[in-house]
Amino acid sequence: MSGHLTAERRPVTPAPPADAGRSRRTGRLGRLLSSSAVQALLIVVALVWITPLAGLFLSSLRDESDNASDGWWTAFTDPSQLSLDNYTALFQxxxxxxxxxxxxxxxxxxxxxxxxxxxxxxxxxxxxxxxxxxxxxxxxxxxxxxxxxxxxxxxxxxxxxxxxxxxxxxxxxxxxxxxxxxxxxxxxxxxxxxxxxxxxxxxxxxxxxxxxxxxxxxxxxxxxxxxxxxxxxxxxxxxxxxxxxxxxxxxxxxxxxxxxxxxxxxxxxxxxxxxxxxxxxxxxxxxxxxxxxxxxxxxxxxxx
Structure with missing residues:
Protein backbone atom coordinates (compact mmCIF):
# COMPACT_ATOMS: atom_id res chain seq x y z
CA MET A 1 0.00 0.00 0.00
CA SER A 2 1.58 3.26 -1.04
CA GLY A 3 2.51 5.85 1.52
CA HIS A 4 0.44 8.57 -0.01
CA LEU A 5 -3.20 8.88 -0.86
CA THR A 6 -4.30 9.34 -4.38
CA ALA A 7 -7.25 11.74 -4.81
CA GLU A 8 -10.28 10.03 -6.21
CA ARG A 9 -11.10 11.25 -9.65
CA ARG A 10 -14.73 12.20 -10.11
CA PRO A 11 -16.42 13.08 -13.33
CA VAL A 12 -16.78 16.82 -13.70
CA THR A 13 -20.25 17.90 -14.66
CA PRO A 14 -20.08 20.92 -16.95
CA ALA A 15 -21.91 23.97 -15.66
CA PRO A 16 -25.09 24.73 -17.57
CA PRO A 17 -24.74 27.67 -19.92
CA ALA A 18 -26.19 31.01 -18.86
CA ASP A 19 -28.72 30.86 -21.68
CA ALA A 20 -30.13 27.61 -20.26
CA GLY A 21 -30.93 29.23 -16.89
CA ARG A 22 -32.42 32.22 -18.63
CA SER A 23 -34.57 29.95 -20.80
CA ARG A 24 -35.83 28.07 -17.73
CA ARG A 25 -36.83 31.31 -16.00
CA THR A 26 -38.55 32.53 -19.15
CA GLY A 27 -40.35 29.19 -19.47
CA ARG A 28 -41.61 29.33 -15.88
CA LEU A 29 -42.84 32.87 -16.46
CA GLY A 30 -44.60 31.78 -19.64
CA ARG A 31 -46.29 28.84 -17.89
CA LEU A 32 -47.43 31.11 -15.07
CA LEU A 33 -48.97 33.61 -17.48
CA SER A 34 -50.68 30.82 -19.41
CA SER A 35 -52.49 29.38 -16.39
CA SER A 36 -56.28 29.71 -16.36
CA ALA A 37 -56.42 31.56 -13.04
CA VAL A 38 -53.94 34.21 -14.17
CA GLN A 39 -55.70 34.65 -17.49
CA ALA A 40 -59.06 35.07 -15.75
CA LEU A 41 -57.54 37.66 -13.41
CA LEU A 42 -56.01 39.55 -16.34
CA ILE A 43 -59.38 39.58 -18.13
CA VAL A 44 -61.06 41.04 -15.05
CA VAL A 45 -58.34 43.69 -14.69
CA ALA A 46 -58.65 44.55 -18.39
CA LEU A 47 -62.43 44.95 -18.11
CA VAL A 48 -62.10 47.15 -15.03
CA TRP A 49 -59.51 49.28 -16.80
CA ILE A 50 -61.37 49.58 -20.10
CA THR A 51 -64.81 50.37 -18.64
CA PRO A 52 -64.07 54.07 -17.90
CA LEU A 53 -62.47 54.38 -21.34
CA ALA A 54 -65.57 52.94 -22.99
CA GLY A 55 -67.79 55.24 -20.93
CA LEU A 56 -65.75 58.28 -21.92
CA PHE A 57 -65.87 57.31 -25.59
CA LEU A 58 -69.63 56.77 -25.59
CA SER A 59 -70.18 60.01 -23.69
CA SER A 60 -68.14 61.85 -26.31
CA LEU A 61 -70.53 60.56 -28.99
CA ARG A 62 -73.73 61.57 -27.17
CA ASP A 63 -75.50 64.91 -27.07
CA GLU A 64 -75.19 67.08 -23.98
CA SER A 65 -78.89 66.62 -23.17
CA ASP A 66 -78.53 62.82 -23.35
CA ASN A 67 -75.51 62.89 -21.05
CA ALA A 68 -77.38 65.09 -18.60
CA SER A 69 -80.52 62.90 -18.55
CA ASP A 70 -79.08 59.38 -18.17
CA GLY A 71 -75.90 57.32 -18.14
CA TRP A 72 -73.64 56.46 -21.05
CA TRP A 73 -74.61 52.77 -20.89
CA THR A 74 -78.03 53.58 -22.35
CA ALA A 75 -76.29 53.98 -25.70
CA PHE A 76 -76.21 50.17 -25.97
CA THR A 77 -80.02 50.06 -26.03
CA ASP A 78 -80.46 53.26 -28.05
CA PRO A 79 -77.61 53.59 -30.60
CA SER A 80 -79.38 56.53 -32.25
CA GLN A 81 -77.88 58.72 -29.50
CA LEU A 82 -74.42 58.34 -31.01
CA SER A 83 -73.06 60.84 -33.51
CA LEU A 84 -69.84 62.67 -34.40
CA ASP A 85 -71.28 66.14 -33.81
CA ASN A 86 -69.21 66.68 -30.66
CA TYR A 87 -65.98 65.92 -32.50
CA THR A 88 -66.98 68.20 -35.35
CA ALA A 89 -67.56 71.01 -32.85
CA LEU A 90 -64.32 70.15 -31.05
CA PHE A 91 -62.15 70.49 -34.14
CA GLN A 92 -63.87 73.77 -34.96
Whole structure:
Protein backbone atom coordinates (compact mmCIF):
# COMPACT_ATOMS: atom_id res chain seq x y z
CA MET A 1 0.00 0.00 0.00
CA SER A 2 1.58 3.26 -1.04
CA GLY A 3 2.51 5.85 1.52
CA HIS A 4 0.44 8.57 -0.01
CA LEU A 5 -3.20 8.88 -0.86
CA THR A 6 -4.30 9.34 -4.38
CA ALA A 7 -7.25 11.74 -4.81
CA GLU A 8 -10.28 10.03 -6.21
CA ARG A 9 -11.10 11.25 -9.65
CA ARG A 10 -14.73 12.20 -10.11
CA PRO A 11 -16.42 13.08 -13.33
CA VAL A 12 -16.78 16.82 -13.70
CA THR A 13 -20.25 17.90 -14.66
CA PRO A 14 -20.08 20.92 -16.95
CA ALA A 15 -21.91 23.97 -15.66
CA PRO A 16 -25.09 24.73 -17.57
CA PRO A 17 -24.74 27.67 -19.92
CA ALA A 18 -26.19 31.01 -18.86
CA ASP A 19 -28.72 30.86 -21.68
CA ALA A 20 -30.13 27.61 -20.26
CA GLY A 21 -30.93 29.23 -16.89
CA ARG A 22 -32.42 32.22 -18.63
CA SER A 23 -34.57 29.95 -20.80
CA ARG A 24 -35.83 28.07 -17.73
CA ARG A 25 -36.83 31.31 -16.00
CA THR A 26 -38.55 32.53 -19.15
CA GLY A 27 -40.35 29.19 -19.47
CA ARG A 28 -41.61 29.33 -15.88
CA LEU A 29 -42.84 32.87 -16.46
CA GLY A 30 -44.60 31.78 -19.64
CA ARG A 31 -46.29 28.84 -17.89
CA LEU A 32 -47.43 31.11 -15.07
CA LEU A 33 -48.97 33.61 -17.48
CA SER A 34 -50.68 30.82 -19.41
CA SER A 35 -52.49 29.38 -16.39
CA SER A 36 -56.28 29.71 -16.36
CA ALA A 37 -56.42 31.56 -13.04
CA VAL A 38 -53.94 34.21 -14.17
CA GLN A 39 -55.70 34.65 -17.49
CA ALA A 40 -59.06 35.07 -15.75
CA LEU A 41 -57.54 37.66 -13.41
CA LEU A 42 -56.01 39.55 -16.34
CA ILE A 43 -59.38 39.58 -18.13
CA VAL A 44 -61.06 41.04 -15.05
CA VAL A 45 -58.34 43.69 -14.69
CA ALA A 46 -58.65 44.55 -18.39
CA LEU A 47 -62.43 44.95 -18.11
CA VAL A 48 -62.10 47.15 -15.03
CA TRP A 49 -59.51 49.28 -16.80
CA ILE A 50 -61.37 49.58 -20.10
CA THR A 51 -64.81 50.37 -18.64
CA PRO A 52 -64.07 54.07 -17.90
CA LEU A 53 -62.47 54.38 -21.34
CA ALA A 54 -65.57 52.94 -22.99
CA GLY A 55 -67.79 55.24 -20.93
CA LEU A 56 -65.75 58.28 -21.92
CA PHE A 57 -65.87 57.31 -25.59
CA LEU A 58 -69.63 56.77 -25.59
CA SER A 59 -70.18 60.01 -23.69
CA SER A 60 -68.14 61.85 -26.31
CA LEU A 61 -70.53 60.56 -28.99
CA ARG A 62 -73.73 61.57 -27.17
CA ASP A 63 -75.50 64.91 -27.07
CA GLU A 64 -75.19 67.08 -23.98
CA SER A 65 -78.89 66.62 -23.17
CA ASP A 66 -78.53 62.82 -23.35
CA ASN A 67 -75.51 62.89 -21.05
CA ALA A 68 -77.38 65.09 -18.60
CA SER A 69 -80.52 62.90 -18.55
CA ASP A 70 -79.08 59.38 -18.17
CA GLY A 71 -75.90 57.32 -18.14
CA TRP A 72 -73.64 56.46 -21.05
CA TRP A 73 -74.61 52.77 -20.89
CA THR A 74 -78.03 53.58 -22.35
CA ALA A 75 -76.29 53.98 -25.70
CA PHE A 76 -76.21 50.17 -25.97
CA THR A 77 -80.02 50.06 -26.03
CA ASP A 78 -80.46 53.26 -28.05
CA PRO A 79 -77.61 53.59 -30.60
CA SER A 80 -79.38 56.53 -32.25
CA GLN A 81 -77.88 58.72 -29.50
CA LEU A 82 -74.42 58.34 -31.01
CA SER A 83 -73.06 60.84 -33.51
CA LEU A 84 -69.84 62.67 -34.40
CA ASP A 85 -71.28 66.14 -33.81
CA ASN A 86 -69.21 66.68 -30.66
CA TYR A 87 -65.98 65.92 -32.50
CA THR A 88 -66.98 68.20 -35.35
CA ALA A 89 -67.56 71.01 -32.85
CA LEU A 90 -64.32 70.15 -31.05
CA PHE A 91 -62.15 70.49 -34.14
CA GLN A 92 -63.87 73.77 -34.96
CA UNK A 93 -62.84 75.13 -31.55
CA UNK A 94 -59.64 77.05 -32.24
CA UNK A 95 -58.61 77.03 -28.58
CA UNK A 96 -58.74 73.22 -28.32
CA UNK A 97 -57.00 72.59 -31.64
CA UNK A 98 -54.24 75.07 -30.77
CA UNK A 99 -53.79 73.39 -27.40
CA UNK A 100 -53.60 69.97 -29.10
CA UNK A 101 -50.82 71.07 -31.44
CA UNK A 102 -49.04 72.76 -28.54
CA UNK A 103 -49.08 69.41 -26.75
CA UNK A 104 -47.56 67.74 -29.81
CA UNK A 105 -44.91 70.47 -30.07
CA UNK A 106 -44.03 69.95 -26.40
CA UNK A 107 -44.15 66.15 -26.13
CA UNK A 108 -42.38 65.11 -29.34
CA UNK A 109 -39.26 67.37 -29.14
CA UNK A 110 -38.92 66.64 -25.42
CA UNK A 111 -38.98 62.89 -26.00
CA UNK A 112 -36.49 63.10 -28.88
CA UNK A 113 -34.08 65.33 -26.95
CA UNK A 114 -34.22 63.30 -23.75
CA UNK A 115 -33.71 59.96 -25.52
CA UNK A 116 -30.95 61.31 -27.80
CA UNK A 117 -28.95 63.07 -25.08
CA UNK A 118 -29.43 60.22 -22.59
CA UNK A 119 -28.26 57.63 -25.13
CA UNK A 120 -25.04 59.56 -25.77
CA UNK A 121 -24.44 60.18 -22.06
CA UNK A 122 -25.32 56.59 -21.13
CA UNK A 123 -22.75 55.24 -23.59
CA UNK A 124 -20.12 57.66 -22.31
CA UNK A 125 -20.69 56.74 -18.66
CA UNK A 126 -20.74 53.02 -19.47
CA UNK A 127 -17.80 52.57 -21.83
CA UNK A 128 -15.69 55.72 -22.16
CA UNK A 129 -12.87 56.58 -19.77
CA UNK A 130 -12.55 60.26 -18.81
CA UNK A 131 -11.53 62.11 -15.66
CA UNK A 132 -14.27 62.38 -13.04
CA UNK A 133 -16.61 59.97 -14.81
CA UNK A 134 -17.83 58.24 -11.65
CA UNK A 135 -18.21 61.52 -9.75
CA UNK A 136 -20.28 63.08 -12.53
CA UNK A 137 -22.45 59.97 -12.73
CA UNK A 138 -23.06 60.13 -8.97
CA UNK A 139 -24.21 63.72 -9.40
CA UNK A 140 -26.63 62.62 -12.12
CA UNK A 141 -27.98 59.85 -9.87
CA UNK A 142 -28.31 62.34 -7.01
CA UNK A 143 -30.52 64.55 -9.18
CA UNK A 144 -33.09 61.75 -9.25
CA UNK A 145 -34.15 62.61 -5.70
CA UNK A 146 -34.76 66.30 -6.43
CA UNK A 147 -38.54 66.91 -6.60
CA UNK A 148 -39.88 68.83 -9.55
CA UNK A 149 -41.66 71.26 -7.23
CA UNK A 150 -38.35 72.54 -5.82
CA UNK A 151 -37.21 73.85 -9.19
CA UNK A 152 -40.44 75.44 -10.36
CA UNK A 153 -40.00 78.95 -8.96
CA UNK A 154 -36.22 79.33 -9.49
CA UNK A 155 -36.45 78.09 -13.08
CA UNK A 156 -39.50 80.31 -13.68
CA UNK A 157 -37.47 83.36 -12.60
CA UNK A 158 -34.58 82.28 -14.82
CA UNK A 159 -36.85 81.75 -17.83
CA UNK A 160 -38.46 85.13 -17.21
CA UNK A 161 -35.04 86.79 -17.26
CA UNK A 162 -34.03 85.18 -20.56
CA UNK A 163 -37.43 85.50 -22.26
CA UNK A 164 -38.46 81.81 -22.24
CA UNK A 165 -41.28 82.09 -19.71
CA UNK A 166 -44.70 81.46 -21.25
CA UNK A 167 -43.32 79.77 -24.37
CA UNK A 168 -43.37 76.23 -25.76
CA UNK A 169 -39.56 76.21 -25.75
CA UNK A 170 -39.51 76.96 -22.03
CA UNK A 171 -41.82 74.03 -21.24
CA UNK A 172 -39.70 71.74 -23.44
CA UNK A 173 -36.44 72.78 -21.76
CA UNK A 174 -37.88 72.22 -18.29
CA UNK A 175 -39.08 68.72 -19.17
CA UNK A 176 -35.75 67.88 -20.80
CA UNK A 177 -33.79 69.02 -17.76
CA UNK A 178 -35.87 67.00 -15.32
CA UNK A 179 -36.21 63.96 -17.56
CA UNK A 180 -32.50 63.50 -18.25
CA UNK A 181 -31.28 62.15 -14.85
CA UNK A 182 -33.55 59.10 -14.92
CA UNK A 183 -33.01 58.58 -18.65
CA UNK A 184 -29.21 58.66 -18.32
CA UNK A 185 -29.33 56.33 -15.31
CA UNK A 186 -31.56 53.84 -17.15
CA UNK A 187 -29.61 53.72 -20.42
CA UNK A 188 -26.20 53.71 -18.75
CA UNK A 189 -27.14 50.61 -16.76
CA UNK A 190 -28.58 48.92 -19.84
CA UNK A 191 -25.56 49.73 -22.04
CA UNK A 192 -23.20 48.47 -19.33
CA UNK A 193 -24.67 44.97 -19.78
CA UNK A 194 -23.35 44.76 -23.35
CA UNK A 195 -20.41 42.29 -23.46
CA UNK A 196 -17.08 44.10 -23.40
CA UNK A 197 -15.63 41.60 -25.87
CA UNK A 198 -18.11 42.74 -28.50
CA UNK A 199 -17.03 46.36 -28.21
CA UNK A 200 -13.34 45.46 -28.12
CA UNK A 201 -13.74 43.40 -31.29
CA UNK A 202 -15.38 46.37 -33.01
CA UNK A 203 -12.50 48.65 -31.93
CA UNK A 204 -9.93 46.15 -33.19
CA UNK A 205 -11.70 46.18 -36.56
CA UNK A 206 -11.07 49.91 -36.75
CA UNK A 207 -14.49 51.14 -35.69
CA UNK A 208 -14.64 54.64 -34.25
CA UNK A 209 -16.56 55.37 -31.06
CA UNK A 210 -19.34 57.05 -33.01
CA UNK A 211 -19.61 54.09 -35.39
CA UNK A 212 -19.68 51.63 -32.48
CA UNK A 213 -22.35 53.69 -30.77
CA UNK A 214 -24.57 54.13 -33.82
CA UNK A 215 -24.11 50.72 -35.45
CA UNK A 216 -23.75 48.44 -32.41
CA UNK A 217 -24.89 49.97 -29.14
CA UNK A 218 -28.06 51.66 -30.38
CA UNK A 219 -29.49 48.53 -32.09
CA UNK A 220 -28.70 46.43 -29.02
CA UNK A 221 -30.26 49.03 -26.74
CA UNK A 222 -33.43 49.45 -28.78
CA UNK A 223 -35.74 47.79 -26.18
CA UNK A 224 -34.53 50.08 -23.40
CA UNK A 225 -34.65 53.13 -25.67
CA UNK A 226 -38.21 52.32 -26.77
CA UNK A 227 -39.32 51.84 -23.15
CA UNK A 228 -37.75 55.14 -22.15
CA UNK A 229 -39.37 56.93 -25.11
CA UNK A 230 -42.81 55.59 -24.16
CA UNK A 231 -42.54 56.63 -20.52
CA UNK A 232 -41.11 60.06 -21.36
CA UNK A 233 -43.80 60.75 -23.96
CA UNK A 234 -46.60 59.70 -21.61
CA UNK A 235 -45.19 61.79 -18.78
CA UNK A 236 -44.94 64.96 -20.86
CA UNK A 237 -48.21 64.44 -22.75
CA UNK A 238 -50.20 64.06 -19.52
CA UNK A 239 -48.36 66.77 -17.56
CA UNK A 240 -50.34 69.69 -16.24
CA UNK A 241 -48.27 71.03 -13.31
CA UNK A 242 -45.34 72.34 -15.36
CA UNK A 243 -47.61 73.62 -18.14
CA UNK A 244 -49.79 75.54 -15.67
CA UNK A 245 -46.77 77.53 -14.51
CA UNK A 246 -44.59 77.87 -17.62
CA UNK A 247 -47.15 78.11 -20.46
CA UNK A 248 -49.33 81.11 -21.23
CA UNK A 249 -52.68 81.13 -23.02
CA UNK A 250 -51.01 80.85 -26.42
CA UNK A 251 -48.71 77.94 -25.55
CA UNK A 252 -50.84 75.92 -23.13
CA UNK A 253 -51.21 72.19 -23.86
CA UNK A 254 -54.42 70.18 -24.04
CA UNK A 255 -54.42 69.25 -20.34
CA UNK A 256 -54.50 72.91 -19.30
CA UNK A 257 -57.12 73.79 -21.92
CA UNK A 258 -59.40 71.02 -20.68
CA UNK A 259 -58.82 71.98 -17.06
CA UNK A 260 -60.01 75.51 -17.82
CA UNK A 261 -63.28 73.99 -19.08
CA UNK A 262 -63.88 72.17 -15.78
CA UNK A 263 -65.25 75.29 -14.14
CA UNK A 264 -68.36 74.96 -16.28
CA UNK A 265 -68.57 71.17 -16.54
CA UNK A 266 -72.35 71.01 -16.90
CA UNK A 267 -72.47 73.23 -19.95
CA UNK A 268 -69.17 72.06 -21.50
CA UNK A 269 -69.53 68.28 -21.39
CA UNK A 270 -69.79 68.28 -25.19
CA UNK A 271 -66.25 69.69 -25.33
CA UNK A 272 -64.75 67.93 -22.33
CA UNK A 273 -65.70 64.37 -23.26
CA UNK A 274 -64.30 64.34 -26.82
CA UNK A 275 -61.33 66.46 -25.75
CA UNK A 276 -60.47 64.09 -22.91
CA UNK A 277 -60.81 61.08 -25.21
CA UNK A 278 -58.56 62.74 -27.78
CA UNK A 279 -56.00 63.44 -25.07
CA UNK A 280 -56.21 59.78 -23.99
CA UNK A 281 -56.18 58.02 -27.33
CA UNK A 282 -52.89 59.50 -28.57
CA UNK A 283 -50.77 57.96 -25.75
CA UNK A 284 -52.56 54.65 -26.29
CA UNK A 285 -51.67 54.70 -29.98
CA UNK A 286 -48.04 55.48 -29.14
CA UNK A 287 -47.89 52.70 -26.56
CA UNK A 288 -49.34 50.03 -28.85
CA UNK A 289 -47.10 51.18 -31.71
CA UNK A 290 -44.00 50.50 -29.58
CA UNK A 291 -45.48 47.63 -27.56
CA UNK A 292 -43.22 44.97 -29.05
CA UNK A 293 -40.05 46.86 -28.14
CA UNK A 294 -41.45 47.71 -24.70
CA UNK A 295 -42.17 44.04 -23.92
CA UNK A 296 -38.68 43.09 -25.12
CA UNK A 297 -37.16 45.62 -22.74
CA UNK A 298 -39.22 44.36 -19.78
CA UNK A 299 -38.43 40.71 -20.51
CA UNK A 300 -34.74 41.47 -21.00
CA UNK A 301 -34.61 43.10 -17.58
CA UNK A 302 -36.51 40.24 -15.92
CA UNK A 303 -34.18 37.43 -17.02
CA UNK A 304 -30.79 39.08 -16.55
Missing amino acids: DSGITTAFWNTVLIAVPTTVLVVGIAALAGYAFAWLEFPGRDAVFLVVVGLLVVPVQIGLLPVAKLFGAVGLFGTVAGVVLFHVAYGLPFAVFLLRNYFAEIPREMLEAARMDGGSEWRIFSRLVLPLGRPAIASLAIFQFLWVWNDMLVALLFADSGSQPLTVALQSQMRQFGSNIGVLAPGAFLSLIVPLVVFFAFQRHFVQGVMAGSVK
